[in-house]
Amino acid sequence: MIKALPRRGLQLRRAISQPRNLRSPKCGLATQAARLIPETETHFIPFTPDFDSHSCAAALQQCIHRLDFRKGRNLHCSIVKRGSGVDLFAWNILLNMYVQAGELSDYARLLFDEMPQRNVVSFVTLIQGCMKAERFDEGLELFSRLHKEGHELNTFAFTTILKFIVSMDCAEMSWCVHACAYKAGHCGGAFVATALIDAYCRCGLVDIAREVFDGIGCKDMVAWTGMVTCYAENGCFEEALQLNVEMGRAGLKPNNFSFSSALKACAGLDDIDVGKSIHGYALKANYQVNQFVSVSLLELYTHSGSVDDALLVFQDMPEKDVISWSFMIARYSQSERCDEAIGMFCQMRRALLVSNQFTFASVLQSCATIQELDLGRQIHSLVLRFGLDVDIFVSNALTDMYSKCGDIENSMQIFNASLHKNDVTWNTMIVGHVQFGDQLTAFSLFSDMIKEQVQATQVTYSSVLCACASSASLKPGTQVHSLTIKTVYDKNVAVCNSLIDMYAKCGNIKGACLVFDKMKCRDGVSWNSMIQAYSLHGLGAAAVRIFERMVDSGLKPDKLTFVSLLSACCNSGLIDKGQDYFDSMVKDYGIDPCMEHYTCMVSLLGRSGRLDKAMKLIQEIPYEPSIMIWRALLGACVIHNDVELGIVSAKRVLEMDPQDDSTHVLLSNIFASARRWDNSAFVRRNMKKIGVKKGPGLSWIESQGTVYYFSVGDASHQDMRLIRGMLEVLRNKIKRAGYAPNCSVIMHDVEDDEKERLLWVHSERLALAFGLIATPSGSPIRILKNLRICLDCHEVVKFVSKIVGREIIVRDVNRFHHFENGICSCGDYW
């Protein structure tokens, strides 16, 4: 025994009477241990003759068992006070007591250093402590010291160090431990081997894990389930199920661990039948299914079935914990069954279960989807009360919720306040601004993100490209495209799909085709985007060709494919083809027509002048026709001069949206064209009365990297004199070529001369004139307009395109018009 002990005993007594000196480096461990116990409560276990190492060890063991660490420290004090010491056996238990106490890992270390002797148990115990306290370097050093000091490396040492390196996320290091264990001849033992399997599982070395498994002399249940789990966790689902069967053949009965892994494998294979049979087996064997198995079952049923199937399992669960509740809320949110998700959240709270970060993130997702700002705010305050706003998933969900609900200020505030930002944080904020229509902020966030060295992902590029798509200029889009090439994201399917969309919406259909043609693999969205791109540009035949190629490649067209295809047929006047595809969609593909499909068909039939058929189709719609459908019919009525039906459809639109300025204007025009001046005037007076104003017509055009915009009658441009001159030249030239102004588009009650003057200050004409002056001759002119192009401007641009011999591309609110040599791609219908 050590001589120093009595001195320490004295020191201890002094320390108790003089607590201020406790931090002095001279203080030993026992002193510091005593300090943790309030002075008044300090008492010593009385020294009795039978208080030997054995009873001391037993008493300490009891303290650990009961988690009564205060009593344990008192015992420690008594040992020190008695002075005669205890054996290594008791020291190790004392060490374990400090390790188990967790927060006292410093004391464990001090005790370890002051112990009279140490054996492998002492080392293993302290390594455990280091693992708990995440003192990884110290733990590794202890292991190598254990080795160097010549202690025997037993199975405990190996299993402990293996778990240790797994917990420090360095499972690759199991190579070294494996070699060491092999030398010591421990690899055939189930304990060490299973720990090795687990370590190799974590770093994905499934084959090596299997080799270890095969080398086990006597495989127990834990080894079998360890290997099954290893397969299931690494996506080798078939192997997992196979091994699960072999385990049964070896005479071992499944347990909750093997059930859980086998079910995970079934979910991975989307094999609901095998999954159900395992579920049935567990039920038949009357197995007390635990939380882990239950969650695996929920996973299985949502993976290969529906949330409703999972709900049945959920309702049967005897004890629902926060994880299973959160799971259900998450799946309802993901299936966009938001009301049910929110309902479950309320039920969960009524059941007095405490929500955690998973619960909040999921329910906030639902609030975002259905734009429930009030509920979102309430949940936000709950989050704050729980202190969970620091969780990155929760703060991201809050950012998303506020931005999806249109409260971009609060969204930004959460974003700015979040201490830890990841790629999702930035993407959420970028998407928020794109949806809000603020492309410039979206771009600047994107550049900030790159400055902060956060890796842009496919989501980042897709959403930034979405912002580019609604920009007036092609330039940002091509810049982002080159960035994707640099980062190899141009090989990513989702990014390519966004590139197609961007090029199409920016008027560069050739760019869209190029991206599509270069793609090595395409998904359904790629084909849909390309069909949509052609539709947007009025290239119906090309859209049809792409659709046929899609079908030939074996991909199944979906709802959206047909929306794009039908709109392409409509935009290009392919009336019979459109009708055929609509019928085929229902008959051959079993797709129930949705509102968008009906809208295309009404537009298509209307365009061909079959207004009665269009009206008949509307009456056949099994639900309430949407405002879009009535707008489509109204558009057709205007073109075919059907006054009565036009009035009916305009009134329907205005019932649903009384503030719709363009419909008021169309209605007034219809009356005017039927020479019902009184009605026409009434509509215009009514517009004034209810405060509806025709939105200002704006046109954008880019020249040398700058975007210029023009409003109606705009005279603010610095080159206005040149523009006026150019307009005058154009006017004279096209008049000679046969252009006659169509003054019916001017609603004001003025003379025809004045009407013609008003026509010539339309924003698209100003932009066109400026484009002819400012862009190199022969290059295409791209103009963007916020409203539909007016009938007369459409005529003018047709003439101009022929006279100047240039391609003119106008994107209005609905589609593109490609003017070339006096013809427009829309075939004069839009």
Add this chain to the structure above:
DNA sequence: CTAGGGTTAG
């Protein structure tokens, strides 16, 4: 006296 398998959901 010390050690091995699932910590799931967003």
